[in-house]
Amino acid sequence: MPRMRFIQAINQALAEEMARDSRTILIGEDVEASIFGDTRGLLDRFGADRVRNTPISEQTLTGISVGAAACGCRVILHMMFANFIYTGFDAIANQMAKLRLMSGGQVTLPITVIANYGGGRSTAAQHSDTPLSLLMNLAGVEVVVPSTPDNAKGLMKSAIRSDNPTFFLEPGGRGGDAGEVPSGDYVTPLGEARVMREGSDLSLITMGSMARMTLRAAQLLETELGVSAEVLDLQSLVPLDTAAILASVERTGRAIVVDESRDACSVASHVAAILADKGFAQLKAPVRRITVPDAAMPYAPSAELPLLPSPERIVIAARTLFPEA
């Protein structure tokens, strides 16, 4: 299986899907220069009709995506940083997420919105948000979060092929991560979580930017506490693989949810609520959440980094679940 970088896997998926369907277009700010590298080369390959560098006009770019998708295009919109979703939010929350319902199902909106999310790189408060649960709460959009090069490719293909608006949130700063990526038509179905590491004592439930770090934490738990931790990568937040979450906790009886969202109404708190509602009988201990405190991301690394989930914070939380360990 070929090895490639995270960003190359996304680029490959974009190129394959644009080649597959001539109605697929890509629009966004600097999609030609491509600061992350994910859209690099696509303008040369597919031409300026289908790959359009746009002005910095987020509120209209999201609206354009709705109109073009409603009238026959399959739209890929690159929003650059996830914080810029807020600038374009009307057409996301009021149009994209609602037009299908409001029209009585007359229309499908095949839109993929790409945005780079997360902190840890001193990009300061307006280039570091993790708006996963904000998007989940809209109900009318799908949300996927890749964690490794292979599911970056597979989820991107699923997102583009979906007939619903789908947010593909790229973990920031992970473009260089390398891994094996299946060639050809490799698709990661929406709504399926995957077990990244098997374990019997504790479920570490996570996604996207937190997955690699959580795997490290699982290793630490094994060596430091003798705790066998399963790592469940959610991959898709809407639709959410509730069955996989419950099945994992049925195996282990304990759960820590690791999420880069701010804590209030986070993905983690949603997963914890699901476990409280439907998995209570399986739980041997309270569900713990490792999230970002309800603060905006500061610039200085000494202030920012301690706010982010870390293997150390996971180990500390795990100790409370295994007092004998």
Add this chain to the structure above:
Amino acid sequence: MAASTSNIQPDDDVLIELYRRMLLIRKSEEQLFRDVKLGRTPGQVHLSDGQEAVAVGICAPLDDRDQITSTHRGHGHYLAKGGDVNAMFAEVYGKAEGICRGMGGSMHVADFSKGIVGANGIVGAGLGIATGVGLANQLEGEGRVAVCFFGDGAANQGSLMESLNISSLWRLPVLFVCENNGFSEFSPSGTVTCGVISDRARPFGIPIWNIDGNDVVEVWRTAREAVDHCRSGAGPAFIEARTYRFSGHFSAEAMILSTPYRSDEEIEAWRAKDPVARTRALIIDRGAADAAACERLEMEADACVEGAVAFGEAGTAPNSGTAEQLMRAGS
């Protein structure tokens, strides 16, 4: 351009057809106002009586393949573009037989099969959407035109500047139609808007027409030129049509406002410029039809609306399950 450069006149049968469509809108809006008071509608309505000439005149040169985006005041656009009146009444009554299965209501009437991309409850939202429709049309290359109806209130949204810039930059087939009815909800334009709205398109190199929106012939004539411009691939066009909404911003305003925000004199002055009455007078004056024939057209419109009321009343109540099911395609 202050007005159309040509002086072309519609044939008699075209003029009568314009009148027939305006009558259907007028009678529908009057009926819906009564329906709100009777409690037949679960929600309120934003009526477009007084603005019929803009909707009908602009949609006249369009066919089913062309598209429109509309506003919260969208019944007239929907009917002018060929939307079914029965399905519209059922929708406003909140029935499963409505054009949007009772899920959208008055502010969201849409019929994609007729190019009615939808009314919209967010002021100015149609600007970006219509630009996107224009992009799809350009890529398809079959000469479809997207028309964006918006009001003078929406002209103060920043997305107007963005949409004008992008559509002109990419030469998209989008006709921007500003229905300047003089009010942003309850605020007179003079208190919230600077300058002449159509001038806002000028620096983008977009052709502009500024017209009397209550003169259906002028609207019809201008729309033909502007739509031709867009269809030819020359890029967007912009029409500002001055008009007036007789029934105010929305149907409950008399109940919630403590003081009137417009004078009786102002309303009467605009009533004297009623586009429906003016068209009728023109028809008779021109000899296209006589008063009795005009009377018959009115009775036909009344009968059509009566049928729509009956259709809507006979409709069934949709359930919440429909809403959950409609949120995702393929579910």
